[in-house]
Amino acid sequence: MKTTKKVLLTADRPSGNLHIGHYAGSLANRVRLQATGEFEMFIMIADLQALTDHAQDVQKVTTSVEQLMLDYLAVGLDPQKIHFVLQSAIPALYELPMFYANLVTQARLERNPTVKNEIKTKGYRREVPVGFVNYPISQAADITAFGASLVPVGADQAPMLEQTREIVATFNRLYGETLVMPEALIPEQARGRLVGIDGAGKMSKSLGNCIYLKDSAEELKRKINSMYTDPNHIKVSDPGKVEGNVVFMYLDAFYENKKHLAELKAQYRQGGLGDMVLKKLLFECLDGILAPMRERRAYYEQHMDEVRGYLRAGTKRAREVTDATLAAVKHAMGIYQL
Secondary structure (H helix, E strand, C coil), X not given: CCCCCEEEEEEECCCCCCEHHHHHHHHHHHHHHHHHCCEEEEEEECHHHHCCCCCCCHHHHHHHHHHHHHHHXXXXXXXXXXXEEEHHHCCHHHHHHHHHHHHCCHHHHXXXXXXXXXXXHHCCCCCCCHHHHCHHHHHHHHHHHCCCCEEECCXXXXXXXXXXXXXXXXXXXXXXXXXXXXXEECCCCCCCCCECCCCCCECCCCCCCCCECCCCHHHHHHHHHCCCCCCCCCCCCCCCCCCXXXXXXXXXXXXXXXXXXXXXXXXXXXXXXXXXXXXXXXXXXXXXXXHHHHHHHHHHHXXXXXXXXXXXXXXXXXXXXXXXXXXXXXXXXXXXXX
């Protein structure tokens, strides 16, 4: 079954539950995109890619698959409008990297800014796993196998998409116009990358500084109350600093009343506004977002057969699409057929 719609592909690595940073950066935009009806949308659970740095803890990846599905459904992603796909169940994604690996040099992979940054972040030296360095090839296989013309990306992932475009250009030059050239889709309303609640860096599952989409109201309140503000704002009457204040960063991202927020910032700067007042406002704001998610999640936790069914159905559709791409690639290259 072919589609006349543009194909849009996004993916997440199953290495734990999704957090409010994922919602701000991509999930909210996916919900908006599905409502347009303009795309055939695939959301892939990238368990193969998760193994590039979790090979010693495969169980964590495996157990995170269904948790990721619950997060998707809880946030409002609709299985009637989106195909949910398990990466490891798509055979074409194993074969295509073998062909693409011959079209790019190891030196080019190691120059990829995203790969370089991740190697530095994880403290790898020469012991970096081959699968980790070859990650851009795997990603190129994912994108091209689905014929994705649009790929939502943030600034940190732009070099990965550029490498995919290089592979597509090389393949089409050598073997004829076969692969779809993907374009970056920059979310217009993306809220950017959130810092962690400790203010020490980006929100990260490994750093334990996240607000998870599944957090209870009590847990949410506890985390917000622990948030870093201005250490010099000791008394309510003290002037406070807005810049670098994590509570204000989150209010900037999620509080819709920007006029009121501007007034709060002015009052905080001159003194007379306490941190707990701001934290209470932030709690009400975030709980208003997370409460419907908790309700949907609670339903699906009691209907896991339904959840697994959505993943099976989406993966079946993905096989149809990716098998067709693999056949076209082999035909273009002139691979011997038995």
